[in-house]
Amino acid sequence: MKCSVKAxxxxxxxxxxxxxxxxxxxGATVAQLRQLxxxxxPRLGALTxxxxxxxxxxxxxxxxxxxxxxxxxxxPVSGG
Amino acid sequence: MxxxxxxxxxxxxxxxxxxxxxAGAIDVFIxxxxxxxxxxxxxxxxxEAYEAMAVAEIRKIMAETSQRWxxxxxxxxxxVGTLKPGEVSVVIAVSAPxxxxxxxxxxxxxxxxxxxVPIWKKEIFEDGxxxxxxxxxxxxxxx
Numbered sequence: 001m002k003c004s005v006k007a008x009x010x011x012x013x014x015x016x017x018x019x020x021x022x023x024x025x026x027g028a029t030v031a032q033l034r035q036l037x038x039x040x041x042p043r044l045g046a047l048t049x050x051x052x053x054x055x056x057x058x059x060x061x062x063x064x065x066x067x068x069x070x071x072x073x074x075x076p077v078s079g080g
Numbered sequence: 081m082x083x084x085x086x087x088x089x090x091x092x093x094x095x096x097x098x099x100x101x102x103a104g105a106i107d108v109f110i111x112x113x114x115x116x117x118x119x120x121x122x123x124x125x126x127x128e129a130y131e132a133m134a135v136a137e138i139r140k141i142m143a144e145t146s147q148r149w150x151x152x153x154x155x156x157x158x159x160v161g162t163l164k165p166g167e168v169s170v171v172i173a174v175s176a177p178x179x180x181x182x183x184x185x186x187x188x189x190x191x192x193x194x195x196x197v198p199i200w201k202k203e204i205f206e207d208g209x210x211x212x213x214x215x216x217x218x219x220x221x222x223x
Contacts, residue, residue, distance in 0.1 A: 006130070008128060008130050008200060009200030009202070009211055009214070010200070010211040012128075047214055047215065048213060048214060048215060053130070053133055053198070056136045057133070057136065072130055074130070074133075074198050075200065075211070075214055076211075076213040076214055077195070077196065077197060077198055077199060077200060078194070078199070078200050078211070078212035078213045078214075079134075079194060079197050079198075079199030079200070080111050080170055080190065080193060080199075
């Protein structure tokens, strides 16, 4: 299953890309995606937190990813 | 009103968006860029947003706020891009029948915005740069 993942802030700098295409196994969860990305980009694992948004909402770890989902990496926010 | 913009914020427009004849108070929070952090001079800040999600999260915060206080209107405008010290980064306005609710609701909205809304800022110093709150090892956990 091909999925595109957007990245913002420090996550965008670590990936060196605003968007990444990933091939995920069918039935992959948010937690599995996070593990895969931290495995590939260890600096993501050093962040205070790394939430994953699916279709512009914070997604729980057990959320199943579907092809066509809008997936985004959300490092610690700091608006204001 | 919910707006993410690269242009300077028109503060009066944000206030006007909350106007209501039933309001006895409008509380306004104006966030500005500070010129120092950890004793170092900040040259500028870079803000970026995941705009679609930021708008959705702000909408949720507005709904939560109206459930907790009898507010009449609320508006949020957040700037992105390059901001220099002294510039306005965010304006939040809340109208309510009485000042107490307006103060409390506005403070709640600011706090929730800082916790939940996908907007990021990077401080650019004379000798380096740092994404705020990104790492637990840095002393900079406030923002």
